Structure formats: structure tokens, C-alpha cells
Amino acid sequence: MAVLGFIVNILSTPAILVGLLALLGLVLQGKPAEDVLKGTIKTIVGFLVLGAGSSFLQSDSLLAFGQVFNYAFNMQGVVPNNEAVVADALKNFGSDSAIVMACGMVLNIVLARFSRMPYIFLTGHHTLYMACMLTVILGGAGGLTGPALWLAAGSILGLIMVLSPAYCQVTYRKVTGGDAIALGHFGGIGYWFAGVIGKLFAKDPNRKSTEEINFSKRLIFLRDTTVSIGITMFFLFLIVTGVAVARGILNVDPTNEAYSHLGVLLNYNQETTTNWIVWCITAGLSFSGGVYIILSGVRLIIGEIVPAFKGIADKLVPGAKPALDCPVAFTYAPNAVIIGFLSSFVGGIVGLLILVGVNAAIPVALILPGVVPHFFCGATAGVFGNAEGGLKGCIAGAFAHGLLITFLPAICMPVFTNLGYTGTTFSDADFSWLGIVFGNLVHFAGGAVLVAICVVLYLLPIIYNFVAPKKEAKEA
Amino acid sequence: MAIHKILCCCGSGLGSSLIVHMNTEEVVKKLGHPEIEVDHSTISDIHEGAADLFVVGGDLADFVNNVPDDKKIVLKNILDKNELEEKLKAHLG
Numbered sequence: 001m002a003v004l005g006f007i008v009n010i011l012s013t014p015a016i017l018v019g020l021l022a023l024l025g026l027v028l029q030g031k032p033a034e035d036v037l038k039g040t041i042k043t044i045v046g047f048l049v050l051g052a053g054s055s056f057l058q059s060d061s062l063l064a065f066g067q068v069f070n071y072a073f074n075m076q077g078v079v080p081n082n083e084a085v086v087a088d089a090l091k092n093f094g095s096d097s098a099i100v101m102a103c104g105m106v107l108n109i110v111l112a113r114f115s116r117m118p119y120i121f122l123t124g125h126h127t128l129y130m131a132c133m134l135t136v137i138l139g140g141a142g143g144l145t146g147p148a149l150w151l152a153a154g155s156i157l158g159l160i161m162v163l164s165p166a167y168c169q170v171t172y173r174k175v176t177g178g179d180a181i182a183l184g185h186f187g188g189i190g191y192w193f194a195g196v197i198g199k200l201f202a203k204d205p206n207r208k209s210t211e212e213i214n215f216s217k218r219l220i221f222l223r224d225t226t227v228s229i230g231i232t233m234f235f236l237f238l239i240v241t242g243v244a245v246a247r248g249i250l251n252v253d254p255t256n257e258a259y260s261h262l263g264v265l266l267n268y269n270q271e272t273t274t275n276w277i278v279w280c281i282t283a284g285l286s287f288s289g290g291v292y293i294i295l296s297g298v299r300l301i302i303g304e305i306v307p308a309f310k311g312i313a314d315k316l317v318p319g320a321k322p323a324l325d326c327p328v329a330f331t332y333a334p335n336a337v338i339i340g341f342l343s344s345f346v347g348g349i350v351g352l353l354i355l356v357g358v359n360a361a362i363p364v365a366l367i368l369p370g371v372v373p374h375f376f377c378g379a380t381a382g383v384f385g386n387a388e389g390g391l392k393g394c395i396a397g398a399f400a401h402g403l404l405i406t407f408l409p410a411i412c413m414p415v416f417t418n419l420g421y422t423g424t425t426f427s428d429a430d431f432s433w434l435g436i437v438f439g440n441l442v443h444f445a446g447g448a449v450l451v452a453i454c455v456v457l458y459l460l461p462i463i464y465n466f467v468a469p470k471k472e473a474k475e476a
Numbered sequence: 477m478a479i480h481k482i483l484c485c486c487g488s489g490l491g492s493s494l495i496v497h498m499n500t501e502e503v504v505k506k507l508g509h510p511e512i513e514v515d516h517s518t519i520s521d522i523h524e525g526a527a528d529l530f531v532v533g534g535d536l537a538d539f540v541n542n543v544p545d546d547k548k549i550v551l552k553n554i555l556d557k558n559e560l561e562e563k564l565k566a567h568l569g
Contacts, residue, residue, distance in 0.1 A: 123490075217538070298490060299494075302490065306498075
């Protein structure tokens, strides 16, 4: 029994479990022993680093932000950041998320082979984040556990790993000028939407591509996530704390539970005194520091798993198309990247103002515009809009995308709030729409029914492939 | 100067730089230099001494402005293995 207990203990220790998955991948690739050892250890360390980053981000920045925001505006302010929410959720759902990720990758290969969506999703960090989100929703809210959870969440993960590249491909083939590669980024529905909006300008007689105009590329420095998160969070802290200070936060009783994370700001139990503006600088940049640590951890984890996944998929699915991260799209239209970012960011601010208005009638979470989602997703949306409708398509498509990634997380927020994740949420569009669909589905279906729904959804594209007439047959 | 370490970089150091990392590893082996260490990270980590050669996509050329030409490769198409091979050859001699 001691042996069994030991095995169960290993499988329920997420860091070791993730390490074992990497080990399996490395062995399957036939790597030499030292590479296997190196890769396994790096993966385990990565998982531990991720947890450390999360603790730092939560305790030194995010929790304090929530408390100050609440004091200043008496509302719930949410900073959308995938890394922050995933790293926190992995503390409770680490082992299940790891197994779901592995199941999802296997099921991705099966779908790529037997459906008409031959995509292999190679953006490993998004696979990890999506595995985590589905596990939290189907396990945490849906009550599924063990193999039922792995099967249900793995099925949906495998499905979205081909579905998201498939709906992006409508426009993405116009971006890349071919069908050789696909887009693997879970902002997918937002890009598709930007393409649809961009298309409204397709017949414009004065149509001009973003690449035909001169546009300053100076904002490109925001591509450095450490810098862009630091700047955004500093300003958010400065504005919110400024309002809170004006409303007298510095004179509250620091022992009150509502201010438990504000010791430094309130100079309570500290050896030194800190000015509130100085506090904003360190608290804002700590958020960036936390994300930097988390990203280092994620990099170590997926750095071993993705090459193994690609190697296996290449052997099993001849003619598969790699679905790659969004910066691949940026090289095709560098001007659209900057214009798309700006337009999406403006959309995010307009969306926030609308939410403030809605909040007066129905209480909603206020989704604050983060530079990272607007830069990466907004830029991609801009590239999509430009491919369909030129400069006007780029501006309109990215703006619509900015609204979308503000409203979708706001609609999705109750799902996560119920699970105890309040200060932050997923930023990219596919996480939100799946979160909304499955977060609400679990109220109507549970247990075997829920698992069956997930599995049937997964099987649909395969059944369609075998039942529906093929296009080639029609032409013949 | 001999190249011992190549660092491929992108915005957050997770997705596209990992793809370039895999391609670079493959090409470096093909060119007969399996001993060279290849890794990937964020553009925040680009600084003299972090690696002997930095590889970035053309859209990030501004981030390697301070790096001397013999220590960087800027790819027009980050997925094009032929371009990568040609440029790596020039650096590896």
C-alpha cells in the first residue's frame, strides 16, 4: 500500500506530474538520456517558478489593487491577464490541468487526422491556459473529477485547438497568401470578428492597405511585455490610488480586513514610510515582475513539451498545418500592428465607459484595458481587418475587437467570481466565449450528461467528415 | 568569435521564438554544429553577453539596434528555414 500511496502522491503533485509528461515526450522522441534528464528537471522547475511568480504577483500587487479600487470606486475592477489567473488557478487544479493538457494534445492530433481541420496547435502556453480554464470550469463549477473531468475537458480542448485555427483561416489565408500555416492563438473569435467587420470596407473604391501609408513605428517598444505591463499597471495604480487618497484612504483603520494588503501604502507595521506615489510605482511594477516570473516558468514548461508534441504530430498526421502564435502574423503587415493596437485600445476604453454606464443599472465587473491583450490581440485583429478591408477595415476591425474583449470578459466574469477568482480574468476572446458557454452549461447539465455533451461536441467534426459529401466529389 | 549560444527572441518569449528556436536547432545541426546551445526568451532579455548570437523577426529589428551586426540575425520571414540557414551559415563561417 505504501507504494500505491507514493504513486498517488506523485500523480497529485502537479510539478512532478508535468515533469513526467515532459519525460514521456522526450523518451518518445528518442532523445539521449542527458537531454531527457535536463528537459524533465527544467519542466519541474518551470512549474515551481510559475507558482512563485503567482504568489509574488498576488501578494505584492493584485490583491492590493483590488482593495484600493474597491475603496476608490466601490466597484469591482478587473485587470484581464491570462498569466495571473492561470498561475493562481494552477495551485488548486495543477494535476488535473496537466492531464487535461496532455489529453487535449492527443485529441488534437486525432481531430487533425480524421476531420477536415488539419491543424496542429503549437502555441503551448495557450494550450496550458485553456486546459487550466476548462479544468477550473468543468471541475470546479461542474463538479466533474478524475477521468470524467479529463475526458470532458480534454475533448473540448482538443476541439478548440482545431476549431480556433479553422475559423481564423477564413481571413488568415489572405494575410499569409496561402494555406501552409494557420493561426494558433486563443484570441481567435476576436480575429474572425475583426475580419468580418473589415470586410464591410472591402468594396471601398479608395481602399488602401495600411502598408501603403507612412506610420511611426515608435510604439513598437510596447511589444516588450515587461515594459508594457509595467507602464499600464503603474498608471492604473496611480489613477485608482489617487482617487482613493483624495477620498481619504490614508486615514482609514489599517487593521480593518478590507485593507489587509495595504500595509505599505498605509504605513502600518512598516519600518520605513512610503509616499503613495512611490507605492504606486513599486506596486505597479511588481505586477510586471510577477508576470515576468510566471512567463519564465511557463517558458520552461512548454519549451520541452511543444517540440515533443510537434515531433509526434508530424509523424502521425501527414499534411498537417501548424497553427502558430500571433506574432507570426505581425511580419505580414507591420503598420497594421500599431494601428490595430491603438484602435483596439481605444475600443477597450470606450467599452469600459459603456460598462460604467451599464453598471449604474446592473452591477457588472469593470474590465480595465490592459496593454498586453490589446497589443497582441488588437494588433492581430488589425492585421486581419487590413487583409479584408485595408486601412479602414484595420481601424474598424480592431476597434470592434477592442469592444469585444471588454464585453466578453465582463459577461464571463460571474463564472470566475463564483469560483473565487475576482481581481483578474482571461483576456483573450476564445477563453471568454468558451468560459461563457461552459460556465453556464454546468448549471443545466452535470455528471454523465455533461461528459456526454463534451464528447459528442468533440466527435461532430469527425462524423461530419465521414458523412458529409466531400468538396472534391462535388466538383468531379 | 566562436558562437556557443544562440538566443531566439520574441515579445513574450513563448510562442514564435520557440518555433524559431526549433528551426534554429535543426539548421545548426545540419550545418554541423550540434555543440551550439540554442534557447529562446523574451526581447527583454536581449543584452550583450546573454548570448553570442540573437535571432529575431524583422518586426522586432528595433530591439537589436544596439547589438553589433555580427551578433544578430534579423529574419524577414521568421518561418523561412532557407533564409535562416543562409544567414546562420554566414555567421558560423
